[in-house]
Amino acid sequence: MILLAILVESACLWIPGYPPDKAEPAPDPSDPPGSSHCSPHAGGPWRDDPTRPVLLEADTGARRFHCRITEPDLVTWTIRPVGLAERSDYILASGVSRIDLQSDALPWAPHPYKADLELAVRAGGNQQITSWPLIVLPHGDEFFLPLSAPLESATPNETPDASGPRSGE
């Protein structure tokens, strides 16, 4: 009780050994140089039969991919379309630990397609590759919605209807 009273008096409770070092806490042993704690969970590239495909829908908005990256020498985020003819890989970001993948940043196609999002981290002399298998879905209205800025010469009858012109059965 005396000890407790002292602690209350000084508004201080000391837990032996914690924190290990105020100014520079010891690095977490599960967090070596490189990337870890990725969200969503990495699922590997399509060629390796991944188990966790990530769905990217046009109306979802940005989908955040985030890892904890420690002591990196080089960080690169690349999108690799799978099965889209004659489409290149695109580097989307470098050096950052997160990207917000916007649907209109992705290669466009009128149909669903696969892609791999790849995070390459070089740290501590090692190269680490983290991959997410993506499925990119189009939105059926995007074929009938106005462009991001309306074109001037569209006449009233030709102005795209936001609800989308629809033909009957």
Add this chain to the structure above:
Amino acid sequence: MNTQGRVQPLLIISLSVTLLLGADCEETSPIPPARDFGVVLHDPGPYQQSYRSQPGPSRNWDGTNLAYVEMTAPVTITGEVQHEDGSGAGGVCVFLDGSGELGDLSGIADSQGLFAQTVLPSTYDLAVAPDCFVGTSSAQYLEQLVLDEGAAEPWILADVSPVLGQVVDTAGEAVVGAVVSVYQAGRPDRPLGVTVNSDSLGNFTFDVPAGRRYDIVVTGPADGSVPIAPIRIDNQVLPLLAGLIMKIEYPVLPTAVVLGSLQLTGGTTVTGRVRVEGWVPAAPHGPQFTGGAFRAEFETDADGRWELTLPRGNYRAKAFPRHADRSIGTAVQEFEIAVGTELVEVDLTMPGSTIARIEVRQSNGNPMVGAKLGIHMTSPPYYSYSETTGADGAWFGQLIPDIYEVEVIPPEQIETGEQRFARAHGQLDLLAPSPSPLDITLKRSDVVDGFLYTVGQTGVRGVHVLLTDPETGEIWDDTVTNDGEFPGFFRATLPR
């Protein structure tokens, strides 16, 4: 201190006494003010096999005690994807759409159609996709399923029937290479993952569950090689009665050849990614076509040239620089294909970049040396870069003209007793006529010690904790809970 991760005694004590830890006790500075913070938790689980990531409600730190964060315990749900005859459907993708981004989960059923997933108990929309949406097998959507621990009702894939169709123009010519996609009726956000191409006779076939209503969208392919704008057949019961063939009829529209080139301001040609978008107005004949957006995206040839045949309409071509090349900007060119036009030349000239300057100061006005800058574009192609402030607390360099979100990640401070700074954010506008430097002053911040626990007040080790602004969601700091002697404890920085 209980090294097994159970700290109930600590929690009880903390309710009755003011708790300061370690070196904090030695400080004579005033008690930091209380404040709220948001939290997002990413738990990789053992070998990243379990989903336990979750957002959390806003928390409060009183400035002295531990900040306590409770993590909801996940459950494992199991399900089975079956055909109508009760047999298991193997290899099917299952997507769970729960509340918030962290509720978007997925998995692939095993060869027997069995599926297991670690989730937070909640209500989910499910998409069950035999080809993972990429093929010709129809996905099925299941809404508002309550998923809790244990086995769910079997998810049944309905039997399918063939649908035959043909894409032609009003002159009777086959449209070859048209892309035919099927959506759930009235739900343009729900493609069924059924995509086929018209063949050399304009014919196509696909399979969908019979007797339901669908929207069918017919477009050109992604590379723009078929000059047609989209047609949508609405609310169509499939298959058609008596084996009728679905006929998609395009009006014969005037077209023109577009010869494009991509070059720098000085005239040097470059390769790049080009996106062409336009609006093709309705035509007096071909009643199924009521106007639509033409879209295509492709890579230029090695000499920077590209060629398309486009139907009449108004278009915009846009070219994006490569990520690595920050010396050039995005090119945009609008053009029109009018009736009677046979050839249009579109020269996309990529302008120069803009010099940007970002200055970071500490709360006392001194320059913040060695701060890491995350620089994110806010419009296509949404590139992100990382830079570091120099000895004057500033960075300057080339960027593609755009509006950027900038995140400042201050360096760790090694001087004993000196607080680190929480992250700060700003917006850099390089589209203004005379862009101003972005000046960010870091807020005075305090170190907070926290404890992440779950059922039984057990500390959860190795969880990535993002501490955020509860109003904007912007990240103030990130850390990982202790995975060693003090499981669940974490240390982070919050701004005042």
